[in-house]
Amino acid sequence: MNRALRAVVCSVAVGTLALGLSSCSEAVDQVDKAVNETYEVTYEVTGKNIDSIDFHGGGGKAMEPKVESVSKPELPWKKTVTLRGIMPAAVIPVATDPEGSQVTCKIIHKGKVLEEQSAEGLVTAGGCTAESPVTE
Structure with a gap:
């Protein structure tokens, strides 16, 4: 048994x-x-007195994306990138002028705004970050 x-x-x-x-x-x-799996997002930055824009451009690893940068961008600025997998979309406008700086950033996927932020004054390390739509 x-x-x-x-x-x-x-x-x-x-x-x-x-x-x-x-x-x-x-x-x-x-x-x-x-x-x-890949997905495409469009970053949009508007405002004035923006010194640079940092963004995830699609390179690097999913959890360690390569950050690309544009110095003295012409505004409004727009860039479409292809990201992979769980890599988050991120765009970070940087303005160092404590007065007179204005910034709005957007992350758009398939016509839908995933993230939007606006700020005035000294703006550093603000920006927009959105979760990958692949994870939804």
């Missing part, structure tokens, strides 16, 4: 483990697919 009970328990344990590994494998496949 003990031997039969052990066999049943072992069979259930092996079956559960196989099912768990199968589910885990499916989750890994979904993450791999999401990481390789």
Whole structure:
């Protein structure tokens, strides 16, 4: 009787483990697919007295995106980039003039504004950051 009970328990344990590994494998496949999927966003920056604009341009790794920069941009500024997987979209206008600076940034995906921010005065490290639409 003990031997039969052990066999049943072992069979259930092996079956559960196989099912768990199968589910885990499916989750890994979904993450791999999401990481390789691309999406396009358009960054828009308007205002005055903007010294530079930093943005995720699509290079680098999903969680360590390469930051590109434009010095003394002509405003309004607009740039469309292709990002990958879970990489967040981010645009950061920098203005160092404590008076007279105005800035609005937007991140747009498929015609929908994902993020929009506005500020006046000394603006550094504000900007817009949006979660990847691939994760939705």
